Every structure is written in C-alpha cells, then in structure tokens.
Amino acid sequence: MNIILLAISAAFVNNVVLSQFMGICPFLGVSKKISTAAGMGGAVIFVMTIASAVTSLIYKFVLVPFELDYLNTIVFILVIAALVQFVEMFLKKSVPSLYEALGVYLPLITTNCAVLGIALSNVQKNYNILESVVNGMFSAVGFAVAIIILAGIREKLEHSDIPESFKGAPSVLIAAGLMAMAFTGFSGLI
Amino acid sequence: MGKITERLYNGIVKENPTFVQMLGMCPTLAVTTAAINGLGMGLATTVILTMSNLVISILRKAIPDKVRIPAYIVVIASFVTIIQFIMQAYLPELNDSLGLFIPLIVVNCIILGRAEAYASKNKPLPSIFDGIGMGLGFTVGLTFIAIIREFFGKGKIFDIDIVKLIQDNEVPVLNGIVSSDSFSTINIFTSAPGAFFVLAFLIAFINHRNIKKAKKEGTTPNVCKLADCAACENVMCQGKRKED
Numbered sequence: 001m002n003i004i005l006l007a008i009s010a011a012f013v014n015n016v017v018l019s020q021f022m023g024i025c026p027f028l029g030v031s032k033k034i035s036t037a038a039g040m041g042g043a044v045i046f047v048m049t050i051a052s053a054v055t056s057l058i059y060k061f062v063l064v065p066f067e068l069d070y071l072n073t074i075v076f077i078l079v080i081a082a083l084v085q086f087v088e089m090f091l092k093k094s095v096p097s098l099y100e101a102l103g104v105y106l107p108l109i110t111t112n113c114a115v116l117g118i119a120l121s122n123v124q125k126n127y128n129i130l131e132s133v134v135n136g137m138f139s140a141v142g143f144a145v146a147i148i149i150l151a152g153i154r155e156k157l158e159h160s161d162i163p164e165s166f167k168g169a170p171s172v173l174i175a176a177g178l179m180a181m182a183f184t185g186f187s188g189l190i
Numbered sequence: 191m192g193k194i195t196e197r198l199y200n201g202i203v204k205e206n207p208t209f210v211q212m213l214g215m216c217p218t219l220a221v222t223t224a225a226i227n228g229l230g231m232g233l234a235t236t237v238i239l240t241m242s243n244l245v246i247s248i249l250r251k252a253i254p255d256k257v258r259i260p261a262y263i264v265v266i267a268s269f270v271t272i273i274q275f276i277m278q279a280y281l282p283e284l285n286d287s288l289g290l291f292i293p294l295i296v297v298n299c300i301i302l303g304r305a306e307a308y309a310s311k312n313k314p315l316p317s318i319f320d321g322i323g324m325g326l327g328f329t330v331g332l333t334f335i336a337i338i339r340e341f342f343g344k345g346k347i348f349d350i351d352i353v354k355l356i357q358d359n360e361v362p363v364l365n366g367i368v369s370s371d372s373f374s375t376i377n378i379f380t381s382a383p384g385a386f387f388v389l390a391f392l393i394a395f396i397n398h399r400n401i402k403k404a405k406k407e408g409t410t411p412n413v414c415k416l417a418d419c420a421a422c423e424n425v426m427c428q429g430k431r432k433e434d
Contacts, residue, residue, distance in 0.1 A: 018382060019382045020220070021215075021216050021217075021219040021220035021382070021385070022216055022220075022294070023216070024215040024216045024219060025215055025216070025299060028212075028215065070271070070275075071271065072293075073267055073270055073271050073274070073293040073296060074264065074267040074268060074271060077263055077267050077296050077297070078260065078263065078264065078267075081259075081260060081263060110297075111297050111299060111302065112297070113216050113294045113297040113298075116293070116294060116296065116297055117290055117294055120290055120293055120294075121290055124290070163394075164397075164398075164401055165394045165395070165397040165398035165401055166390075166394045166397075167397075168397075169212060169390070169393050170390040170391070170393045170394040170397065171390075173386045173387070173389055173390035173393070174386065174387060174390045176386045177383040177384070177385075177386030177387045177390065178383070180382045180383040180386060181383040184381075184382070184383070
C-alpha cells in the first residue's frame, strides 16, 4: 500500500517539474510538439528508472560500506552520465526500434537535473531499493505527463493572438504556472 | 583591464544568464521564495563557477577533446561537494532551505555552458572574470526575483518586515497609504505556480523594452527564446541541434 501511495505522490502530488522544479530546462525546451515531448518523456522514464536502481545499489553496496557516502554527488553524476552513454549504445545495437524513438533525446538527459535530483533525494529519504525504483519511475511518469500536457497547450497557443512581448517564453511560463496550480489540486489525494 | 570590465558587464547585463539566456531555470524557480535564499544560491553558484572556470582554463590543453564533458563534470562536482561541506558547517540554515539544489548546481547549465563556451578556449585570468561576471549576473537575477516574491508573498525583504518598518518610522509620503491594514500578502507569490508567473511577467517586461528599443532603431528585436535554453543541452550532444 505504501508503494502505491509513494507512486501517486511522486507522479502527481509532488510532481517533479511543477512542484519541485527539477528538469525545467527540457520541460521548456523540448515541449514544442507533442511527438517530441512524448519521446523525451519516454526517454526520461527509461533512464530515470534504471538510474534510480543503479545509484541506490551503488550507494548501498559501495559507498556506505567504504564510508564514501559524502562523495555521492560526484559518483552519482558520473554514474548517470556513463549510464546514459551505455543505454544509448545498448539500444542502438539491440533494440533499434526503441533507439529510433528515444535515441535523440538520450544525450540531453544527463543535464536533466531531475535524474540526479531524484537519485539524491532517494538517498536522503533513506528509501530502500524497491522504493527508490518506484520513486524514480513514477517521478519520471509525472515528468512525462507534465511535458506532454504542456506540449499540447503550446500547439494550441501557436494559433492564438498573443501580445508581442508575451510571445515565446513568457506565454509558456504562464501555461506552466496554470498547470502547476491545477496540479496542486492533487494534494488532497494522499 | 578593459577585458576584465568587459567580461563583468557581459555577464551581469548583456548576457545575463537569468533574463537573457534563460539558463539555470531550476534553481531560479525553486529557491526564490525568500531574498536570502536567492542571494545565497547565486553566491554559491558564483564561487563554483569561478573556481571551475579557473581549473578548466588551466587544464584546457591537458584535457583530451573526446572526454572533455566528463572531465568538466568531475571538476564541477568536486567544487560543488566542497561548497556543500562549507555550507553545512558554517551556514546550516541556508543549507537546509536550499536543500537538494546545492548538489544540483552540478547540472546547472550555466556552469557547464561557460566551461564549454569560454573557459576551455581562454586564458585563466579572463576565465575567472567571466565566471565572476556570469555568477553575479545569476545572483542579481535570482535576488531580484526573490525580492519581488518575498515582498508580495510575505511583506518582507531579507526577512525585514517592510510594511511595519514604514509604519513605525512614519515615512513622509508613504505614511497612511502603506499600513498593515491596507497591505495584505498574496500567498500565490511564494507558492510553486507564483514562480512561473513572476518569471513570465519579468521576461515579458524585458521583451517589451527590447521590442520598443528595436522599433525606435528600426532593427529586429532581440527577444529571448526558448531555443537558448535548449542550447545548454547542446553541450551534451557535441553541439548538434537536436530539437524540432
């Protein structure tokens, strides 16, 4: 039951972009079309789930036994960067269809601070490995939901008459702000 | 000296990371609920950016081109860890309120972006001042947004109750107009959606001024676009445009 609560909380209540402000860069930068947004969302779900599992395993079985847990920021970012490279190479060789769908978004993910942020907060909150994976996966689902909704809004915004100075970034930020307000409605869920 | 002042001006005004380049949006939106947090975050980033620019500039000939990004990340992450320890020891309160966003400075686009765009191609001294200029530009941006949000959201600036201050000191013009009866705080400014709205209106204001100025001079306006945000991610994909 706790796991289900954790999943709902990660995906909607404490949405990674709209209430924790992690991964704003791709959220604003890659949300122009629904298809690209969905690709980015898929890639983030894929990487964040694996990264959460790997980083919490490394923390538990390498950093803590050797009393190196103070190095977690350095180790985690390197692991994530290497992991993204590895996932890219693996997909290219073995699952070309998936690589075609997600490939171009993978290199962008290393700078997505949501991946590192979730890995660090898993450790801070003392989640076990199962909880870390669930938290990572559903936080990424929350990211995907948010970026796809924003892309949908932006596609409609293209055709609307916006004041000159609000074109581009400001209108997108306002749309994101309204979405953040809507998402606060989920806080009654848990 | 000309080069140094040029670097500082470039970072703080011309290529201001917050308002012009729209880099480092995560901390900009997340920590600006109070002016002191914005200032603290900005200064921590400035120190890390300056140090990493210095080290990367010194090592620019030693780092092989193919592994430069991981090398930069190691340098940046080391300084972030050092700053994190210093803040835990001497500024525990600030450290608690910034929380996760201190270690997340590692993935701040500004730092990796400056390493790639400037420090890896220039001598150490200009790189230091490039770091200071960009860092201060970021600090100014964050503190400005934070002051607006803290004032409207809590009626305070740097934790000083401005409304009470005006009332107690009987400031000539404002006295009677500004009082705790007439001033009520607007909670949305300090909540999550407020961050998006404040930034949106600030950028719209800057766009408005740029458009006006460009119309006067008959040139095309330099309006800040979201593509600039994706540009920082291009660092990760060898400069290839991946979006759209």
